[in-house]
Amino acid sequence: MNKEEVKLNFEPAGPVAITRCERYDAGEIEKVIKAQLESLGISPGFFENKRVVVKPNLIMSTSPERMATTHPAVVEAVLKVINAARPASVTVAESPGGPHQPPLLRAAYNASGIAAVANRCGAALSFDTSTATISLPDGKLSKTFEILAPAAEADVIVNVCKLKTHALTQMTAAAKNLFGLIPGTDKVAMHARFPHPADFSRYLVDLACAVASVCPMLCIVDAVVGMEGNGPTGGTPKPFGCIISGRNPFAVDTLCEYLLRLEGEVVTTADARLRGLCPGGIDGLRIVGDEPASVFRPEQVKHAETKPLNPLTHLPGFLRPKPVVELATCTGCGACAESCPAKAIAIENRKARISYKKCIRCFCCQEMCRFCAVKIHKNFLLRLVK
Ligand code: SF4
Numbered sequence: 544m545n546k547e548e549v550k551l552n553f554e555p556a557g558p559v560a561i562t563r564c565e566r567y568d569a570g571e572i573e574k575v576i577k578a579q580l581e582s583l584g585i586s587p588g589f590f591e592n593k594r595v596v597v598k599p600n601l602i603m604s605t606s607p608e609r610m611a612t613t614h615p616a617v618v619e620a621v622l623k624v625i626n627a628a629r630p631a632s633v634t635v636a637e638s639p640g641g642p643h644q645p646p647l648l649r650a651a652y653n654a655s656g657i658a659a660v661a662n663r664c665g666a667a668l669s670f671d672t673s674t675a676t677i678s679l680p681d682g683k684l685s686k687t688f689e690i691l692a693p694a695a696e697a698d699v700i701v702n703v704c705k706l707k708t709h710a711l712t713q714m715t716a717a718a719k720n721l722f723g724l725i726p727g728t729d730k731v732a733m734h735a736r737f738p739h740p741a742d743f744s745r746y747l748v749d750l751a752c753a754v755a756s757v758c759p760m761l762c763i764v765d766a767v768v769g770m771e772g773n774g775p776t777g778g779t780p781k782p783f784g785c786i787i788s789g790r791n792p793f794a795v796d797t798l799c800e801y802l803l804r805l806e807g808e809v810v811t812t813a814d815a816r817l818r819g820l821c822p823g824g825i826d827g828l829r830i831v832g833d834e835p836a837s838v839f840r841p842e843q844v845k846h847a848e849t850k851p852l853n854p855l856t857h858l859p860g861f862l863r864p865k866p867v868v869e870l871a872t873c874t875g876c877g878a879c880a881e882s883c884p885a886k887a888i889a890i891e892n893r894k895a896r897i898s899y900k901k902c903i904r905c906f907c908c909q910e911m912c913r914f915c916a917v918k919i920h921k922n923f924l925l926r927l928v929k
Pocket residue numbers: 868872873874875876877878879880894895911912913914915916917
């Protein structure tokens with residue numbers, strides 16, 4: 544990345560804060576975040592008189608108990624910390640999967656519990672479906688991005704993400720959460736444009752850099768309870784017992800991949816390292832907090848069944864894991880077909896049918912199925928070697 548042409552609003556060696564937090568108690572989390580901002584050197588002036596956009600992870604319209612979305616207690620704590628600094632305005636903005644339409648947005652805000660906390664804290668919920676173009680002249684895979692207009696026009700973005708394993712990118716935390724700034728079905732087009740997970744991940748690095756060039760960003764990771772297994776929606780809740788924050792999304796993600804036991808296996812972080820955007824690994828991170836990060840690292844974390852032997856290899860189609868619809872569970876709702884970039888899904892007799900000739904293995908169908916009817920099947924040869 545040519546730093547003279549693009550000013551990124553974070554330091555590659557910037558600090559990351561991690562603090563114990565085992566309960567979704569908004570008051571307790573507020574204290575944690577306040578202390579973290581102090582140790583990161585972020586003063587109230589960061590928010591004062593600024594138009595602040597808060598970007599949670601609301602991947603789909605679902606309840607907080609599923610642990611697929613940022614917990615409302617974390618969003619409430621973040622809003623209270625921002626409010627105390629007297630911002631000009633605070634807006635919660637997000638584009639979940641599926642069409643970016645006000646009724647669907649309202650459903651996601653309500654189901655996640657975030658409508659209620661925004662209301663309590665006097666923050667606006669964005670139903671603005673307009674977009675604006677941001678650019679990254681030195682982007683490796685993409686140089687322009689159409690993102691939600693409120694985020695493109697913000698003075699500060701607070702990226703309040705959830706720590707989860709992920710079937711396509713292996714992990715979702717700070718960098719991947721910014722993909723939610725791409726409106727609705729435009730996300731589907733990006734999956735079609737970058738069908739290989741490594742290319743898609745490099746595109747995410749470009750996107751995160753473009754967002755970080757618009758305005759300062761603060762990343763806060765809800766890792767009180769995250770998700771393991773076939774995330775981002777089909778896994779199981781996993782307590783990590785901590786909150787993580789920092790200005791540099793890739794440094795934050797370096798700590799997150801360490802906690803998930805995915806070091807060196809997340810292409811967004813590996814690519815950011817190659818571009819000189821973050822330290823080379825956990826040992827190079829400047830970590831601030833009460834306890835060493837190793838205290839929060841679980842003994843075991845289940846990864847997505849799609850995890851490749853090498854994240855950069857292109858396996859032949861017949862060897863790659865594939866999505867399979869469990870017909871007894873499928874309701875025929877069609878959400879998977881709507882989100883399929885390859886148009887590989889047809890609804891026949893109220894059941895989803897996948898054409899494997901067309902399927903690009905992006906696992907968007909698995910991600911978007913609220914009934915967990917899409918399972919991941921691995922070839923028996925892969926089962927033998929893993
Ligand atoms: S697989 Fe899931 S998303 Fe697709 S039609 Fe069936 S229930 Fe709906």
